[in-house]
Amino acid sequence: MNQEDYAPEDAHEADSASGDDAEATRRDAGEAESSRASRGWWDRNADEYQSEHGAFLGDDRFVWGPEGLDEAEAALLGPAASLKNKDVLEIGAGAAQCSRWLAAQGARPVALDLSHRQLQHALRIGDDVPLVEADAGRLPFRDGSFDLACSAYGAVPFVADPVNVMREVRRVLRPGGRWVFSVTHPIRWAFPDEPGPEGLSVAASYFDRTPYVEQDEQGRAVYVEHHRTIGDRVRDVVAGGFRLVDLVEPEWPEWNSQEWGGWSPLRGNLIPGTAIFVCERD
Numbered sequence: 001m002n003q004e005d006y007a008p009e010d011a012h013e014a015d016s017a018s019g020d021d022a023e024a025t026r027r028d029a030g031e032a033e034s035s036r037a038s039r040g041w042w043d044r045n046a047d048e049y050q051s052e053h054g055a056f057l058g059d060d061r062f063v064w065g066p067e068g069l070d071e072a073e074a075a076l077l078g079p080a081a082s083l084k085n086k087d088v089l090e091i092g093a094g095a096a097q098c099s100r101w102l103a104a105q106g107a108r109p110v111a112l113d114l115s116h117r118q119l120q121h122a123l124r125i126g127d128d129v130p131l132v133e134a135d136a137g138r139l140p141f142r143d144g145s146f147d148l149a150c151s152a153y154g155a156v157p158f159v160a161d162p163v164n165v166m167r168e169v170r171r172v173l174r175p176g177g178r179w180v181f182s183v184t185h186p187i188r189w190a191f192p193d194e195p196g197p198e199g200l201s202v203a204a205s206y207f208d209r210t211p212y213v214e215q216d217e218q219g220r221a222v223y224v225e226h227h228r229t230i231g232d233r234v235r236d237v238v239a240g241g242f243r244l245v246d247l248v249e250p251e252w253p254e255w256n257s258q259e260w261g262g263w264s265p266l267r268g269n270l271i272p273g274t275a276i277f278v279c280e281r282d
Contacts, residue, residue: 022214022222029211029224031160035114035135037213037221038158042115050095050121056258059125060100064152064182065274066263069250071101076180076248076278077148083107086147089172091136091165091181092154096122099129110146112136114155136165141172149173151181157225160211162233166240170281179242179279185249185272188262189227195264200271233277242279250274 029037042049057063062071072080077088084106090099093111095118102109112132113119119131134140136155149169159165169179190206192199206229214223228236230247237244252268259265263273 022216024212024214026208026210027213029160029213029221029226031137031164033221034158034160034211034224034226035137037224039114039116041223042113043117046094046115046117046121050118053260054095056260057095057097059095059097060104062098062101062152064248064276065250066258066260067250067252067268067274068256069248069274069276071098074248076246076276077150077178080105083148087145089139089141089146089149089169090154091139091149091151091169092156093122093131094118094154095125096129096131097125098150098152100126103129107148110141112139137161137168139168139172143171144174145172147174147177149177149179153182153184156181157183157228160224160226162226162228162236163239166236166242170241173281175281177281179281180276181279182274182276183233185275186227186229186233187271188273191262191267191271193262195259195262195267197266199262199264199267230275233275237277237279241281243282244277245280246276246278248276248278250276 086107088102088107088109090111093113096111099109099111110130122131190202192203209227212225213221215221249272
């Protein structure tokens, strides 16, 4: 739950608080525009994001989504004991909370994020994890540099060319490497981003892939998110050279009473909010 976490409702909250007057629309947005918008949005809104959600994320906790599924419990990267001495790339790391948890298991994580301000928050928490500021579509690492790669709501939903990201991740992984990433569950795009009953009625076509864009008065995108169906995501994984070994849809736990944008106990007990893709490089 890092770098470019969570969907349009978070953008509305943070932009409103920062005084931005963005217009929400659905329109095409290419790779360069999407990247530029994501970098700018997270640089502007990282402070509020970490202030609002930092307690839930913790300083060294690995959470896959608003449901609160913890990697310590899920072991989607492998049993915790197997992480020791593994080179791990976290993409869209935000303040590097997940990377710190990995380091505590004896792994050697590298936390990558597009946003300079998010990485400043990582330094504020601690300087024990290597940080890299870079675009997920152009990873600045040699081929076969990592054993594992992960992304909790980072990068994948916000890029115009997800297959390119998959191929880049595959390139930097060693044979047999695992790539696990979580995104907003695609079915959520058919519903309003509201935590209450109004968020339970279908309001749009699930099959409309037109990106969600917030733009300024000059029509320049300040936030972009790209919709892919479940089938699209599976095809992206395969086109990127991976084998899909699991697709996890976390259920809402009884202990979690928080609302996070459009995520809530009410909706979480009825429809999925997160999809986690567990992939392997042959």
